[in-house]
Amino acid sequence: GAVVSQHPSWVICKSGTSVKIECRSLDFQATTMFWYRQFPKQSLMLMATSNEGSKATYEQGVEKDKFLINHASLTLSTLTVTSAHPEDSSFYICSARQGRFQRRNTEAFFGQGTRLTVV
Amino acid sequence: GEDVEQSLFLSVREGDSSVINCTYTDSSSTYLYWYKQEPGAGLQLLTYIFSNMDMKQDQRLTVLLNKKDKHLSLRIADTQTGDSAIYFCAESEESGGYNKLIFGAGTRLAVHP
Numbered sequence: 001g002a003v004v005s006q007h008p009s010w011v012i013c014k015s016g017t018s019v020k021i022e023c024r025s026l027d028f029q030a031t032t033m034f035w036y037r038q039f040p041k042q043s044l045m046l047m048a049t050s051n052e053g054s055k056a057t058y059e060q061g062v063e064k065d066k067f068l069i070n071h072a073s074l075t076l077s078t079l080t081v082t083s084a085h086p087e088d089s090s091f092y093i094c095s096a097r098q099g100r101f102q103r104r105n106t107e108a109f110f111g112q113g114t115r116l117t118v119v
Numbered sequence: 120g121e122d123v124e125q126s127l128f129l130s131v132r133e134g135d136s137s138v139i140n141c142t143y144t145d146s147s148s149t150y151l152y153w154y155k156q157e158p159g160a161g162l163q164l165l166t167y168i169f170s171n172m173d174m175k176q177d178q179r180l181t182v183l184l185n186k187k188d189k190h191l192s193l194r195i196a197d198t199q200t201g202d203s204a205i206y207f208c209a210e211s212e213e214s215g216g217y218n219k220l221i222f223g224a225g226t227r228l229a230v231h232p
Contacts (some may be wrong), residue, residue: 006161034219041127043207043224044162093161108220110154110161 002028004096006111013084013118020080021114023094029074030096034108035067038091050077084118091115123210123223130229137195139226141208144189148210151184152220153193156205165193165206195228203230 003026013019023033032051036044048064050056050071058064066088068080077096081088097108122144131137143151149170154162168175168182168191175182181194191208205225211218 004161041225041227043222046219046221049219095162107164107167110163112161113159115159 002026002096002098002109004030004094004109004111006094006114008114009112010115011117013116015085015118016083018080018082019084019116020078021092021094021116023077023079023096023111025075025096025109028096028098030077030098031074032097032108033071033077034095034097035069035077035079036093036095038093038113040091044093047079081116084116086118089116089118123208123221125206125208125223125226127224128227128229130231131198133198133200133230133232135198137193137198137202137228137230139193139195139206139208139228141191141193141223142189143191143208143210143221143223145210145212145221146186146189148212150211151182151191152209152211153180153182153191154207154209154222156207156225158204162207198228198230200230200232203228 005024007022035047038044047062048056048058050069052071052074056069071077093113095108095110125141150167152167153165155165156162166177179196183192205227207222207225209220209222
């Protein structure tokens with residue numbers, strides 16, 4: 001399958017600072033990228049969906065000023081956690097898809113995740 | 120919103136079959152999916168089934184779909200220790216001109232000797 005690279009794999013930051021997580025599609029052009037948050041032993045919670053060149057669509061309850069998403073090119077999306085607090089500590093996973101719709105030949109591929117710890 | 124439910128934990132002996140169950144709510148989902156997540160890693164697509172199919176077999180994996188009851192299952196034959204992971208079922212939901220995946224809480228499969 002296609003490769004989605006997420007960086008960094010883990011990061012520790014001080015409370016109040018901002019952290020940027022990158023998600024790159026290495027061998028395909030990602031029209032749509034998704035950002036998820038996963039709490040321990042829980043499912044993936046979709047935070048937002050971004051289409052290249054347009055503003056991200058955030059899920060209900062997700063603060064758009066807190067979690068800034070940029071999808072400036074067809075191979076790169078970034079999630080910036082601004083003014084991070086300990087409650088933002090979580091596992092963040094991105095996924096990328098070539099098309100707007102999940103179909104057999106346009107499945108979403110997932111990055112390896114980023115574990116964020118805010119101290 | 121749509122909802123996907125799974126049992127949280129399953130323990131099986133190595134060599135036995137594992138059956139992971141899932142129920143979903145969106146009857147318009149075109150595809151239903153099974154993903155595998157190993158510790159500290161992202162998700163890997165295992166298999167999917169088109170909504171007009173009842174069954175799909177792929178090597179050791181068998182997916183059964185009961186569309187009337189909105190029930191999906193994943194059977195892993197001859198389960199190995201390397202199959203220990205969290206398994207997520209997912210349905211697709213269309214919204215705003217694109218679609219997104221809705222995941223269940225995941226079933227943690229533990230394989231013991």
